[in-house]
Amino acid sequence: MRLETNEAMARPARKTVDEDGASGDSLDQRGSLKSMQKLMAVLDCFSRYDRSLSLAEISERCRMPKTTVHRLVTSLREAKLLEQDKGRDRYRMGIRLFELGSIVLANLDIHREARDFVERLGEISGESAHLCVFDGTNMVIIEHREPGGSTVNWTTTLSISPSYCTGVGKAALAFQEPATIEKVIRQGLLPYTPNTITDPDALRADLNETRRRGYSIDEGEHQPTVRCVAAPIRNASGRVFAAISVTGPMNRVTRQRVPALAELVMATANQLSRQLGFEPARDNTEARPKT
Numbered sequence: 001m002r003l004e005t006n007e008a009m010a011r012p013a014r015k016t017v018d019e020d021g022a023s024g025d026s027l028d029q030r031g032s033l034k035s036m037q038k039l040m041a042v043l044d045c046f047s048r049y050d051r052s053l054s055l056a057e058i059s060e061r062c063r064m065p066k067t068t069v070h071r072l073v074t075s076l077r078e079a080k081l082l083e084q085d086k087g088r089d090r091y092r093m094g095i096r097l098f099e100l101g102s103i104v105l106a107n108l109d110i111h112r113e114a115r116d117f118v119e120r121l122g123e124i125s126g127e128s129a130h131l132c133v134f135d136g137t138n139m140v141i142i143e144h145r146e147p148g149g150s151t152v153n154w155t156t157t158l159s160i161s162p163s164y165c166t167g168v169g170k171a172a173l174a175f176q177e178p179a180t181i182e183k184v185i186r187q188g189l190l191p192y193t194p195n196t197i198t199d200p201d202a203l204r205a206d207l208n209e210t211r212r213r214g215y216s217i218d219e220g221e222h223q224p225t226v227r228c229v230a231a232p233i234r235n236a237s238g239r240v241f242a243a244i245s246v247t248g249p250m251n252r253v254t255r256q257r258v259p260a261l262a263e264l265v266m267a268t269a270n271q272l273s274r275q276l277g278f279e280p281a282r283d284n285t286e287a288r289p290k291t
Helices: 002-010 024-043 055-062 066-078 095-107 109-113 115-125 167-173 178-186 200-213 258-275
Strands: 082-084 090-093 128-134 138-145 151-153 160-162 216-219 226-234 240-249
Touching (some): 024 055, 024 066, 066 082, 109 115, 109 258, 115 138, 115 240, 115 258, 138 167, 160 167, 167 178, 167 200, 167 226, 167 240, 226 258, 240 258
Antiparallel strands (some): 082 090, 128 240, 138 151, 138 160, 216 226, 226 240
């Protein structure tokens, strides 16, 4: 008996296996992934319109028990990814997310490659040129050039604009998965001007038209009397993650100028996409939603 015990002690410990044949290590990894997904689900509840939420509201949006949400929120708060309002059961995104976002933007390939493209686009068009990155809901300005030559780098200030009513936003949003488009719609289509598209079906139709022609038009939807023409930018895998635009007052950016500006903006977007590693021959349209 002692010999059998020693032999048993000498054998390496077996990994636990569940009914599906997954090892203990796999189970741990699966559990970690599920925990991460739950943490991200909590963060995804917040938007520029829902800046603070209660535990009950987060629980309802995540469809998770309050006890689970409380544990997740506590972890996020300890990591400074969420902050709690003083004396209130309400939470908002923490400053640490801003700091991390600034680091991400500063290290994006597009940030290093884009300035010359933005400057040239502004110079040729004679109008303002913007380059923005899609964050899953809104557009984050990376580069901005005013008429006259001044170029502003926004990576330290994180200026954000809506995706559903701006030229750059619609150019990027049109090529996202349907679930992403519906998420933006559910968060609310607030009217910035009388021209803002606030009807979900009308927005879907506008995005379909953007996909068909390859560029978007903002007809004074975010700022009155301002027209914008924008085109999508793809990364090396073909996913649309950013957009570039020409923007100006409607008395200068007339409807008659739109076709010529669209050609200029699309050519710039295509050149920048190739600079980032995108090869059109490899584009299998996986990132484009089905219409």
